[in-house]
Amino acid sequence: MSVEEQDTKTTDTAGLEVLDRDECLRLLAQAPIGRIVFTDRALPAVQPVNFTMHGVDIVIRTSPDSKLARATRDTVVAFEVDDYDVQGRTGWSVMVVGLGRAVTDPGELAVLEELPLRPWAPGRRSHFIRIVTDIITGRRIPS
Secondary structure, three states: HHHHHHHOEOOOOOEEEEHHHHHHHHHHOOOEEEEEEEEEEOOOEEEEEEEEEEEEEEEEEEOOOOOHHHHHOOOOEEEEEEEEEEOOEEEEEEEEEEEEOOOOOOHHHHHOOOOOOOOOOOOOOOOEEEOOOOOOEEEEEOO
């Protein structure tokens, strides 16, 4: 990284590099696994999921009778991805807050069925959740 690039980077009070929206979206698109944060019976719940991006939105495929499917019907959720290098002591994290909604429109479902999103977990996964990328923040530990 050149001196000019270092000078244009913004850092937070902890010294972490603040990532702009475009960089956050780029990193999201590269990550195979994320964590969705939602409310389950009035308590916070976190679940790892594989996902894909559709434009700037996050798409998850799950079972129609899962607690994740029941809990994400037009509700605000958080979604987080990260990557790190233990040896190099570097890493990054991106967090999205947005509306999670069940996809029910037949035309939209047909489009989402064609995305490269194949569930890792066994069983029927015919329910799609789309998270609108509303608030997006990211940080990187500088090398």
